[in-house]
Amino acid sequence: MEQGPTRDGERELRPAVPGLGREPGPASSPTAMAVAVAAVLPAGGCGERMGGPTPKQFCPALGRPLISYTVQALQRVSWIKDIVVAVTKENMDTMKSIVRRYQHQRVTLVEAGATRHQSIFSGLKALAGDQPHSQLPTPKVVIIHDAVRPFVEEDVLARVVSAANDHGAAGAIRPLVSTVIAPSADGYLDQSLDRAKHRASEMPQAFLFDVIYRAYCQCSDYDMEFGTECLHLALKYCHTKAKLVEGSPDLWKMLKTSILSLYACAWMCVLKIPLSLEQVKGTSVTLCPNGQDLQKICQGDCYNFICINVIKHKKQCLFWFGSLIILPYIFWQVHFLDFQTVSFSGRMKELREMKDLAKEVKKQNVFLYGLLISFTQDNPQQLQENVRQGASIITSLIKERNAELTGQLLVA
């Protein structure tokens, strides 16, 4: 087994999962129950369906391997104490250098198996107390999450962990996007499933460690080789019925290169006046006053990020929304306009320029949306309110990727 960074001294530190169970505590702030949580990331696949030479988990997005985003998504959840990543022998060095380069923490690498279930089992063994070489503490609840699903939020992780703690197993689900049919052996329709009654099983899933580990220990060779569903193993071998938890649309798994592109949701704010950084404080954003470029932002721990770059008298603002790999690129150009000093013709000129640019970049599948945030110098509160409104417009439209909004100027 390959070990990642030393895990000394963490054996006694148990995480508190938000919203998990109830302990006596002040009624206004329900104390979260302390539950030990670890995660296993199977990352030993070869990406057969994608068809490229590089396994999809190592494909770059904005110059950074996909798996690094997934690890980061788990790493930023402080109550996940260990992240065990299963990678093949031949990719072990690559993964080690990813861990080093992006300074991933709490990561332990183990050798993947020939199938996904084998890789997961290998990860679980690293956390099991009964294994001679296991060095990590055995968690009460273990999360299993595909390395190729980079967009996983703390909220859904907490919900599956909480449900697993209560019910023994839990998994995220999504509505089916198309109807599933069963063909007969000779190529005719045999059965058509009622779409409303079925769901797609997604990740993350979570289990009481004891349940899933016992299931894997008893698992038949056939299940180990051909099975794909961990929830099914818990049911079949431990009679544990998984609680199903609604997941968000972001939980998709990378399967094809066509979606291996960037979801560079950035706001490009061209500030037309010298605006003090202080003025946009309080918008629940992180401010980054020095000239960092998008690449650097992506490499940092930046989710829901607003970066303000100061370039001489012109200021640029990149609002980074963490979700990285969906086509098409969405680009927000945010104009801060002082209505008292910028004339009507000045505003029209800006709009025309934005429309022209939007037309141009649409050819490259970049949707450029405009957002106008108006203000007057004497009313900083109004500006803050407009920035807040702008942020909520962006967050609500960012996932729609609506081509019709290209070149439109929305007003906050």
Ligand SMILES: Nc1ccn([C@@H]2O[C@H](COP(=O)(O)OP(=O)(O)OP(=O)(O)O)[C@@H](O)[C@H]2O)c(=O)n1
């Ligand atoms: N022997 C394997 C096979 C798969 N996986 C991992 O399981 C997750 C989900 O599997 P899948 O999407 O099927 O990935 P691949 O097996 O790489 O893809 P394909 O089925 O197209 O070959 C991925 O993170 C993949 O790396 C694994 O750890 N070990």
Ligand SMILES: O=P(O)(O)OC[C@@H](O)[C@@H](O)[C@@H](O)CO
């Ligand atoms: O069905 P697939 O082989 O694409 O994927 C299997 C896994 O990646 C996993 O996401 C599901 O089993 C959900 O449980």
